[in-house]
Amino acid sequence: DMTTALGTAPLGSPVLTASGCSAFGQELEPFVDLAGLGAVVTKSVQLRPRSGRPTPRMAETPSGMLNSIGLQGPGIEGLLAGELPWLAQRGVPAFVSIAGTRVEDFAELAARLRGVPGVLGLEVNISCPNVESRGEVFACDPVAASEVVSAVRAAADPAQPVYAKLSPDVTDIVSVARAVSEAGADGLSMINTLLGLVIDPDTMKPVLGGVTGGLSGPAVRPVAVRCVWQVHAALPEVPILGMGGIRTGLDALQFVLAGASAVSVGTAVFHDPSATARVHRELAEALAARGFSSLREAVGYAHR
Template identity: 70%
Template sequence: MTARLGSLTLPNPVLTASGCAAAGRELHQFFDVAQLGAVVTKSIMREPRSGRPTPRMAETPSGMLNSIGLQGPGIESFIANDLAWLVAHDARTVVSIAGSHTDDFAEVARMLAGHPAVAALEVNISCPNVESRGQVFACDAIASSRVIGGVRRAADPAQPVFAKLTPDVTDIVLIARACADAGADGFSLINTLLGMVIDTDTLAPALGGVTGGLSGPAIRPVAVRCVWQVHRALPHLPIIGMGGIRSGLDALQFVLAGAAAVSVGTAVFGDPTAPVRVLDELTAALAERGFASLADAVGIAHLDGPARALRLEPAAAEAAAS
């Protein structure tokens, strides 16, 4: 079950999804977070941020909307408290970083450079770009390229940089190529979809911030499609897949589409043990299908029937021998 994400090797492919488990403390009361491939932290910015007005969450069919607004303590407090806690609990950590300006991302990456607890950076470019009238960075190839390039130059060369992309674009491969050209070592796919709920009693938007990010099972087909498209275009770059994963079979879809690892997010609100359960279920699902390793399954859905059989033959033989 070893997950290989470029230069980063994790003992297993299941991570938390940024924003759904803060820095791991809340989930730790249900299971040891060191059991996971890694904890992906809530996106952290250079300065403390209070976030958007309440209400911040609304239920939707097969999902939820959130409008938190990247509330957080700022990078200095994060390093002193949250990152220190993760170190103390032997958790591998992928730090999600965000910003309002290109320089914000680079500065946060610079402050994390060389920190022994930071296994990788996840660059949340699904943020409004103050320099461009609030347009989301990840909706523009040039803006995405500038942020990823700035982070790659500022970050420790030993820390892989994963670009987290939004599906709210016409061509996600175009954005992914721009990020790859700027130095991204891989991708996190996908961020939430922009949505809205109107309260039919108050006759007003249900969220204080009006719009929010849609997550949960409702977005899984979109997420799998994005992973498929980016893996097909850039098969040499690893992908962390996410979006509505509730079971091992859900996770397997992402792996077959090309994801080398997966993040479990919204599911933890109903089942805090979901990440470790998904790991167990994915392990069993791979074994049942004759895969000797996770790597054998990554992207296999892109192959035709005979090629899939050839990929499975060595795995099946090894499984039979054991």
């Protein structure tokens, strides 16, 4: 039994896309049965369309990838008119990632998504690294993070769970997790990318137009598993959507054993666009091989 939930929202599969890596799901359609995913977690949407940061916006590293997209996207109007109906027509649940620079932006986005067909819930991206200053990263401060989450929870559809996406770039992720959970978060998405920088030895300048970027892929996996572990140990009742460098079912299993009740696959889809379906299959096999008859039994097992 691979069923699970995001807070109050039931999921047929514990494997989701990760925000930002599969846009709004359309590009994956030739490779996977989108309706078989737990949900498509959409690229973060803002109130207005944005063109993003200067190019280049991606740099490969030995075990991961650095990006500085800068929240490029269609804006909420575009999403409501185009991508969300496209997913709903296909019966693909959408977990919509929202982003903004002010608390009110997040609240307005949540209000606009109330009752929209197919919108299972909201992932609140308070941890985008590609902003002008670190002061704008709400997730690096428990008070700022809670303000966003409580405004979103108040504005959002009560039937839509609100997950806060946390940054690993903090000294104590448990204090941020506790703060947002007290502010009303129904769950936590962990982790967003780590802030990184790559310098080209030939030009002797930063590779990315935006200078710094978010590191993702296998390089960050142990950091992500550690974050999930610490937060689940401190707050065992808070549901966790785990992500960070998941490429295989055994990678996903680590997140589940650490305390995640669902996982997102992001960077891996660039090399293998059917990775989500493969991870689902491999995770199911790995759980069965270890004697679990359901995913739920395995959640947090490493702590027991």
